[in-house]
Amino acid sequence: MRIPVRGIFTLTTRSYSSTTMSTSQFALERQLGLSAVRRACALTSSVFNKLIKNETLTKGDKSPVTVGDYAAQALISVMLKNSFPQDPIVGEEDAAELRVEEGRVLRERIIELANEALVAPFVEGDKPEWGIGPGQAKTSAELLDAIDRGNYDGGRTGRMWTIDPIDGTKGFLRGEQYAVCLSLLVDARVQLGIIGCPNLPVDATKPDGERGCIFVAVRGQGCQQIPLSGYTETTLRMPAFTPSSLNTLESVEALHSSHSTADTIASILGITRPPLRMDSQAKYGCLARGDGGLYLRMPTGVGYREKIWDHAPGAILVEEAGGIVTDSRGVPLDFGLGRTLGENFGVVAAGKEVHAAVLDAVQQATGTKAKV
């Protein structure tokens, strides 16, 4: 089925079919990852509704996000281990602070939340042998070990997963955008990316409409959007933009990405619309479906090393939707250097038609020479 969207480009939709998926490469990883991210989205939304919306959060108290982060990482890690016990995981969290007596209250809450999510009824695509569903609760020790399976140092060879259980912590606390992010890398190349965005409008043209979507991409199999409320997949293709028709997507946080450098770049490109500022890798999903056309993450000059879990899932979404992702100097992102992106600084992600023009503008704005 083809649907016209804003008159710019068309989307194709398909319904989930286990017969067609089972023959594809990484089909099991995709199915399991989608289920894990779906469950983690439900978990984090419930943490927000119970702990933050009810105003038990005191100013500056980050404990709800901490509880949600740990519990979601435990849940995803348990599900990965059941199907891929040999695969290492680079996860944002580790359980050291939960193993000591001072961490007892937090630990008990996390175990309760992770187990609630693990025993929740089956959703479409689940398999009972994944160790989830009714009656599959884990012990506290098993869940702490699951969190610590995220301690892998990364590297250039073999398979590894990345987990960012709540990306965009600040957006989560504000009730704005955040994302549950998962990726699979093989020999440092991203092969699967999944980003769950519980607060993101399903259709950018209807900001007050239905919220909650998952983006998923497997290398060579395109990028799809699925509503959290259902299972219909919509294949995404980035539309062609001209430089002046772009809208920039940027981090909300000026400490994460220089707003002033992005403003200068936008003005060189002739962009007159204000930037769309949004927390988390939801930006990559928006870019893939044609919102904005350009994601700019400009280094702030403090030498921050970007983390692989903050970009691997998003990068494949954009590439599979037809875009290009590099750092701010045009260098491809290197996911094989460990837990960080090493010598990659910032991000420029855009459609093929405009990426080179954007790099030229970055060079003019910053005085740095592009490396490609």
Ligand SMILES: Nc1ncnc2c1ncn2[C@@H]1O[C@H](COP(=O)(O)O)[C@@H](OP(=O)(O)O)[C@H]1O
């Ligand atoms: N100084 C800095 N520069 C760039 N990114 C930073 C940063 N400090 C933290 N971050 C990362 O920015 C991520 C949020 O992305 P964004 O700025 O696009 O919303 C954070 O993820 P977490 O929220 O998972 O910690 C964190 O990893």
Ligand SMILES: [Mg+2]
């Ligand atoms: Mg993050």
